[in-house]
Amino acid sequence: METIELLQTRRSNKKLVAPAPNKEQLAQIFQAALRAPDHGKLQPYRFVVVEQEGFTRLASLLTAAATELNLEEKHFAKVNKICSAPMIIAVVAKIDKTIAKVPAWEQMLSAGCAAYSVQLAAQDLGFDNVWITGKWVDGAELRQAFGCAENDKVVALILLGTAAERADKEPRAGKLEDFVSYL
Template sequence: MDALQLLLNRHSNPRLNAPAPAGEQLENIFKAGLRAPDHAGLTPWEFIVFEGEQRALLGDILAAATQAKGEDADTIDKARKAPMRAPMVITVVAKVKPHDKVPALEQHLSAGCALMAMQMAAQATGFNGVWRTGWFAFDRGVHTALGLSEQDQIVGFLYLGTPQVAVRNVPERETTPFVRYFGQ
C-alpha cells in the first residue's frame, strides 16, 4: 500500500491479539514518531512502552486513579483490565520544554502527530491499533505514577497488536463541508 492509500484508508482497530510489533518493526514505528513536525527541534516526546506483564502495572495505575475518583468496584476492575486489550500499550507524552517561540500547545500537537505517525507505521507493517485518551491522560495521579513532570501531558495511549478481525470500510467523506476558501 502506498503512502497516500495508507492515509486515505486510516482506521483504528481495537480488536488486537499478539504478537505486537517487535525488533525492527517496533524500531521503525518509533522512528516514524520521531519524524513528527518539531518546531525548533525540541523533540517534545516520550514513548512509555508497556508489554507483557508490564501491562498489569499500567492497569494497577489506572485502577488506583479510578479508585481515587471514588468509582465502584466494577469500574475499578474495568480500568485495571483496560491495558490487557492489546499486547502492547505505548503511552505518548508531550514533554513540554520552555521556549519563546514554541508554546506548549504546539508541543502537544507535535506529540499527537508522533502518535498518529506511529499508528500509521504500525498499520503499514501489518499491525494496527487504536489511540485512546480519556480522563486518565489528564489525571495527576497517573502522571505521578508514570514519573511525569508537572508540565508534561499524556496525549494518548496507543494500543498496538495484530488485528483479530478486518475492520469495516470507513465511508469516504466529502471535503466540502470542512473546507472554506477565504474571500470566496
C-alpha cells in the first residue's frame, strides 16, 4: 500500500481476532515507532506488550484502577472487551520536566506520534487496531506494572489483531475547509 493511501484510509477497528503481529512484525512496528518526531532526540516513550497470560494481569489492573478511581460501572464492563484483543501495546510517555529545551508537552506529543506510528505500521502489515485510553490509565497499580515514573503518562493502549469483520461504510472524511485556513 502506498503511504498516502494508508494515511487516507486508516481506521480504527475494535472487533479484533487472532492473529496478532509475531515477533518479527513487532520488531518492524517498533522500528517505525522509533522514527517518530523527537525534538532533542530524547525518545520520550517506551512500549509494554500485553499478550497471552498478560491479559489476566491486565484485566486485574484495569479492574483495580476502575475501583481506585471510582469509575462508573460501564468501565468494569469494558475490561473483558479490552482484554479480548489478541495483543495490546501500551505506550508510555517518559516525561522529563527538567529539560528546558524540550518542554513536557513536546515530549508528550512525541510519544503520541510514536503511538500513531505503531498504528500505521501495524495497519501496513495487515493488522487492524484501535487506540484507547480511558481514565483507568491513571490507576496506581497499572502505572506501577507498566514501570511508570512519577511524571510518566500512559498515553495509549493500542489493541491489535486481525479484523473480525470489515466495516461496510467508509469512515467519515471532514470537509477540508472546516479544518484548513491560510494566513
